[in-house]
Amino acid sequence: MTERPEFVRELATDNAFGVVQKPLTTFERIWNQGYVRKAAILVVLALVWELYARWVNNELVFPTFLATVDAFWDGIRTGGILQRAGHSIRILLQGYAIGLLIAAIFTGLAISTRFGQDLLETLTSMFNPLPAIALLPLALIWFGLGTGSLIFVLVHSVLWAVALNTHSGFKSVSNTLRMVGKNYGLSGLGYVTKILIPAAFPSILTGLKIGWAFAWRTLIAAELVFGVSSGSGGLGWFIFEKKNQLEIPSVFAGLFCVIIIGLLVENLIFRTIEARTVRRWGMQT
Amino acid sequence: MTERPEFVRELATDNAFGVVQKPLTTFERIWNQGYVRKAAILVVLALVWELYARWVNNELVFPTFLATVDAFWDGIRTGGILQRAGHSIRILLQGYAIGLLIAAIFTGLAISTRFGQDLLETLTSMFNPLPAIALLPLALIWFGLGTGSLIFVLVHSVLWAVALNTHSGFKSVSNTLRMVGKNYGLSGLGYVTKILIPAAFPSILTGLKIGWAFAWRTLIAAELVFGVSSGSGGLGWFIFEKKNQLEIPSVFAGLFCVIIIGLLVENLIFRTIEARTVRRWGMQT
Amino acid sequence: MTALLDVRGVTLQYKTRDHLVTATYRVDFEVLQSDRFVLLGPSGCGKSTLLKAVGGYMTPVEGTITLKGREVTKPGPDRMMVFQEFDQLLPWKTVKQNVMFALTSGARMSTRAAEEKALHYIDKVNLTKFADSYPHMLSGGMKARVAIARGMAMEPDILLMDEPFAALDALTRRKMQDELLQLWDDTKFTVLFVTHSIPEAVKIGSRILLLSPHPGQVKAELNSNGQDKIDSATGMALTEKIQRMLFADEVEQVHD
Amino acid sequence: MTALLDVRGVTLQYKTRDHLVTATYRVDFEVLQSDRFVLLGPSGCGKSTLLKAVGGYMTPVEGTITLKGREVTKPGPDRMMVFQEFDQLLPWKTVKQNVMFALTSGARMSTRAAEEKALHYIDKVNLTKFADSYPHMLSGGMKARVAIARGMAMEPDILLMDEPFAALDALTRRKMQDELLQLWDDTKFTVLFVTHSIPEAVKIGSRILLLSPHPGQVKAELNSNGQDKIDSATGMALTEKIQRMLFADEVEQVHD
Amino acid sequence: ERARAEVNEIRAAQQYGLSYLALMVMEDQKLIEKHAKDGGIDLKVTWAKLGGPAAMNDALLSGGLDFASGGVPGLITLWSKTKDSPLAVKGVGALNNMPVELITSNPNVKSVKDFTEKDKIAVTSVKVSTQAMLLEQAAAQAFGKENFAKLDPLTVSLPHPEAMVALLSGSGAITAHFASPPFSYTEKAKGFRVVAKNYDILGGRATFNVVWTTSKFANANPKAYAAFAAAFAEATDWINKNKQAAAELYKRMANTNETIEQLMQMLNDPEIDMTLTPNKTMVTAEFMEQIGTIKVKPASWKDLFFPNVHNLPGS
Ligand SMILES: Nc1ncnc2c1ncn2[C@@H]1O[C@H](COP(=O)(O)OP(=O)(O)OP(=O)(O)O)[C@@H](O)[C@H]1O
Ligand SMILES: Nc1ncnc2c1ncn2[C@@H]1O[C@H](COP(=O)(O)OP(=O)(O)OP(=O)(O)O)[C@@H](O)[C@H]1O
Numbered sequence A, B: 001m002t003e004r005p006e007f008v009r010e011l012a013t014d015n016a017f018g019v020v021q022k023p024l025t026t027f028e029r030i031w032n033q034g035y036v037r038k039a040a041i042l043v044v045l046a047l048v049w050e051l052y053a054r055w056v057n058n059e060l061v062f063p064t065f066l067a068t069v070d071a072f073w074d075g076i077r078t079g080g081i082l083q084r085a086g087h088s089i090r091i092l093l094q095g096y097a098i099g100l101l102i103a104a105i106f107t108g109l110a111i112s113t114r115f116g117q118d119l120l121e122t123l124t125s126m127f128n129p130l131p132a133i134a135l136l137p138l139a140l141i142w143f144g145l146g147t148g149s150l151i152f153v154l155v156h157s158v159l160w161a162v163a164l165n166t167h168s169g170f171k172s173v174s175n176t177l178r179m180v181g182k183n184y185g186l187s188g189l190g191y192v193t194k195i196l197i198p199a200a201f202p203s204i205l206t207g208l209k210i211g212w213a214f215a216w217r218t219l220i221a222a223e224l225v226f227g228v229s230s231g232s233g234g235l236g237w238f239i240f241e242k243k244n245q246l247e248i249p250s251v252f253a254g255l256f257c258v259i260i261i262g263l264l265v266e267n268l269i270f271r272t273i274e275a276r277t278v279r280r281w282g283m284q285t
Numbered sequence C, D: 001m002t003a004l005l006d007v008r009g010v011t012l013q014y015k016t017r018d019h020l021v022t023a024t025y026r027v028d029f030e031v032l033q034s035d036r037f038v039l040l041g042p043s044g045c046g047k048s049t050l051l052k053a054v055g056g057y058m059t060p061v062e063g064t065i066t067l068k069g070r071e072v073t074k075p076g077p078d079r080m081m082v083f084q085e086f087d088q089l090l091p092w093k094t095v096k097q098n099v100m101f102a103l104t105s106g107a108r109m110s111t112r113a114a115e116e117k118a119l120h121y122i123d124k125v126n127l128t129k130f131a132d133s134y135p136h137m138l139s140g141g142m143k144a145r146v147a148i149a150r151g152m153a154m155e156p157d158i159l160l161m162d163e164p165f166a167a168l169d170a171l172t173r174r175k176m177q178d179e180l181l182q183l184w185d186d187t188k189f190t191v192l193f194v195t196h197s198i199p200e201a202v203k204i205g206s207r208i209l210l211l212s213p214h215p216g217q218v219k220a221e222l223n224s225n226g227q228d229k230i231d232s233a234t235g236m237a238l239t240e241k242i243q244r245m246l247f248a249d250e251v252e253q254v255h256d
Numbered sequence E: 001e002r003a004r005a006e007v008n009e010i011r012a013a014q015q016y017g018l019s020y021l022a023l024m025v026m027e028d029q030k031l032i033e034k035h036a037k038d039g040g041i042d043l044k045v046t047w048a049k050l051g052g053p054a055a056m057n058d059a060l061l062s063g064g065l066d067f068a069s070g071g072v073p074g075l076i077t078l079w080s081k082t083k084d085s086p087l088a089v090k091g092v093g094a095l096n097n098m099p100v101e102l103i104t105s106n107p108n109v110k111s112v113k114d115f116t117e118k119d120k121i122a123v124t125s126v127k128v129s130t131q132a133m134l135l136e137q138a139a140a141q142a143f144g145k146e147n148f149a150k151l152d153p154l155t156v157s158l159p160h161p162e163a164m165v166a167l168l169s170g171s172g173a174i175t176a177h178f179a180s181p182p183f184s185y186t187e188k189a190k191g192f193r194v195v196a197k198n199y200d201i202l203g204g205r206a207t208f209n210v211v212w213t214t215s216k217f218a219n220a221n222p223k224a225y226a227a228f229a230a231a232f233a234e235a236t237d238w239i240n241k242n243k244q245a246a247a248e249l250y251k252r253m254a255n256t257n258e259t260i261e262q263l264m265q266m267l268n269d270p271e272i273d274m275t276l277t278p279n280k281t282m283v284t285a286e287f288m289e290q291i292g293t294i295k296v297k298p299a300s301w302k303d304l305f306f307p308n309v310h311n312l313p314g315s
């Protein structure tokens, strides 16, 4: 091998480092915005809905997108669909919050004692597969008819999913981080809130999302089964009523409302949380 | 400081290293078995059930544990509760399997393209909150009355939970492991199956558990709506029938059956998978 | 003078599904107040495990570990640990917050005092510019330096350091070593230090424990004054003496 | 002789939410066939980042990286990488399976041949006894050695090693260095090697690139014959020369 | 030629309960198949049991079901929604007349007028079920037409079994239940009082459940429709003539633990008729038109039903 010459160089000065990224085309720049891409997806979905519904051509089973939007505006203007949604959301939030609280207690116990872990695992595998109607008798004994029972059923649908995800997240926290936490003298609640929860946050967020979605499902379905007294119904009741009156576009308007709320919550709340936490911390790509 | 003496030592030989753990008392050894502790929990729960039911003292609302077990045996001997359960499980497994497959496709797409990720996120936040009844019209258009529609509804309840957990698991895979996988020249399916799936296995397992539980819930609830189109129907219809006949202990026997299946699946299947995978690999404590 | 830390006949084992791995076998040593005690030994000989046992994370299957006369049963902020792993920083806290959090929760300091102290030590490890960065934006060596800053900022009774300087370049390493010695001069804290580098052991340590290969047993304990002193008996410098002791093994191994 | 790897005016940047971090600035160097090319520089100067760019994990914002005349666009098994991180082993595979998996999927070898080769290199890093252990049961240094065995077993065109020996004790490190040189003697592969230790750079490297502190720029490129050769001009040994270059910075810094 | 164009399979659905006995008989004795053969076509019949009206409607309208069954208001709503479309749902015939009774545990309630805010009245679904509609009609009669919704705030949705249990257990969750047999039997046997009854509200024996299909199906498949109608008539006839056998058939088909005696008690109840004749359907239709649930009422009950029952003395 021929000997290459050695060399020593002068360094560039500090102010030269501000190299910028190669410029993107306008299209790339627009397409790089998540909400643009998602809006495009939504437009395509709406189009598919419209075209398929026209092809099916059965307003009583599957109304078109436009008919649904129409019914939705109508519902907003006259049918009080927003109040109904508000009513549902209020109950939902109560059930969700209580569910999270109980899940927190259970997983806290589960992570700090072996017995707690056995208890959580056993209860989850026993109760998680039970449908809401199975709880109806107990709900009626404990809370009677009305909001109390609804919330009870909501808690049931939120609790186990959140607890499972949180617990599994806790168990997956790296040994090193656990040791660091213990090293600081943290234990009990401090240890859970300051170490385990942030470290398991990706899992917990997933649990929160699933819990949220299942709370909606359960609420809509449960409003039909029990706990509703006339006059105070929410979105689920709205859908049921319209279905019985065969006002199918209004039924879909109700579901459309659920979808919109789902999109809003995902994109305004969960995305923001994600961006401010796990993404910022480099825990998720 | 006084100078301490330096020293050099002879080493012990190899065969002296087999030090054993301090012996445990018999009680500790028994209590260390997970299934013993869990059995104890189950016994306590059964006792609480029995006593509470006796205290409530209303067979029509909340039968005792013993009455339920009685009805369960009866159901096994004469009422064909096992065939009903078998029927339900068959449908459940089909829905579960298809749900997993679709979830795999979605998350595979989501992890390999940005568009796939947007699509999955959008679809999940839109459809996950929708209750099964919302899908009824489409299910009936596409599959008519019967098993097809039931499976469709099951897929809906499994798909999003599993996809959410899997996707979040994929996103949490450490950058180093991703880079290692790419370094091996893996891409596409090979990359997903050989790197991402094992690396995200704790999350995926949680997704599988939640999906399983929600499949049960949905099936039981859906059987009430869809009823039976041929043969004798599954556990959900069994519960519905018994409820209408006011044979409440039999209703609870049906739910008891769901609980037992839940416990068996958790402890025989999921625990074993966990022990052979994430626990063995040191990915969960 | 009684020992601050007394490790007596400690055997440490890992029990896994299929094996029983003995990490260290009947190790004993004493660390006195203000010792700079170095553990030196080949890879896999159980140094980290020993440190974890002192830290209270593992219970010996044999023997006892006592700190100030009391048996070690659980971890605590009186024994601040700098781990070997790169992921020992809390990913959800910035560099500054990481150091501060240790101070506020471990040493129960006020936020203001903690911030001041944190910035002081972050400066000592040359990371002022990165005080507001999250750990995932740091290089390996920078993460290690944050952990060092955190450990030193805690000013604990006894500092347990597991190869803290392994990921640092020669220059930075020398600076860190000097900082550590400087701090020791100021506060005379006790440090239990694992290293792989013989010169580092000689420079940092006041007392050096040599461990045998897996499973770790005590092979020798030597004094150092940081000057690579010449042994009067053999006429060898301390580094050379230690090297000999290690290399003896190699010769044996090669001829096995 | 054209360069195997040609790095031309490469600027590498990380874009985070709040900052734009320039890791290296207009770095260029050429690696020839069978070079043992060492990157040496202070902590955080962008060595790992450079290596990742060569590995195909990062795209330069300026400049080009060409391997055998073709621009590097994505990772591949022709550039086997030994990472700096401890978690680079697949946790769900045993030591043996980890090495074998690299061979079967990266080098597309048959299972039998892969097993044989894997065991050969695992033996070279002294881990035969732990061939069936999972990574989480290994010490830090043992994990590093598995990664080294994996990298060497792949026998790639070009081996990228990021401080592979940092977690190893003096003895093991020397053994590994010798193994690497031995392997080089046998197969004359090309290696791009990041290290912190000047003596190691001199011993391992045939050509040494010195980088400035953050953001990394090329400061000098030197030849080495592994013997710590004396520079005819200054009469300094190579290690000393390098040390001077590094320390010059320190002096500057201190006087800042 | 026509026969070949017709479907070779029809799908019909029942719900749960003794109301649907005629359909069970048709299923068990394969009466549709028999009449189809007589009419010269081969027909396969698939029977489904559905849990509620929602699935019934969806299935029928999406073409997954040919014959559906349910309550009278359900039929009227469907009729009104589809009357101008090719689907044009109409009734095939009534299943039965059955008493539906509002039963209370509150001793202070002697009539519908006595309910106060403290009372809770269970109906299967608030506002939309047969029972809720009956309550509104009762309220209209008691408080005047414009006050038909006066009692609605007291109603709660609760399936029959839960409602009965709640009433019997005296938990106070509900104080009244609009019940149909067999639940009303049990509640009356426990000494609870009847304060209103569909027969009184509607002015005579009234149809409880009906079977319906779409005109589209009936027109395209006249032979299959005829076979169904004939089988329906034969089954109804058979039940009235063979009550013991019918009870046994029900016990077997429904896999119920109710005793033959209990079933016979219901079948022999003079208040219950198994008849194809639609009764008092127009009363309900008119009421629904008044309160705006449907826009246009049928001109006569015959508008609501296919011609095969037009010769019966319906109302
Ligand atoms: N993921 C990241 N995001 C943002 N900045 C990063 C990231 N990784 C590294 N950096 C920055 O890039 C610079 C170079 O990092 P790099 O890891 O290449 O250093 P290094 O030379 O390998 O250092 P060390 O010797 O300590 O490992 C550092 O200033 C670091 O802060
Ligand atoms: N979690 C574990 N499970 C089982 N065995 C383990 C575990 N951790 C370490 N070991 C074993 O214990 C022994 C000592 O490991 P330890 O980490 O203490 O070594 P070390 O001296 O710190 O080595 P290094 O210098 O390489 O970090 C090793 O043989 C290792 O295989």
Ligand SMILES: [Mg+2]
Pocket: C047, C048, C049, C084, C162, D139, D140, D141
């Ligand atoms: Mg170690």
Ligand SMILES: [Mg+2]
Pocket: C139, C140, C141, D047, D048, D049, D084, D162
């Ligand atoms: Mg690096």
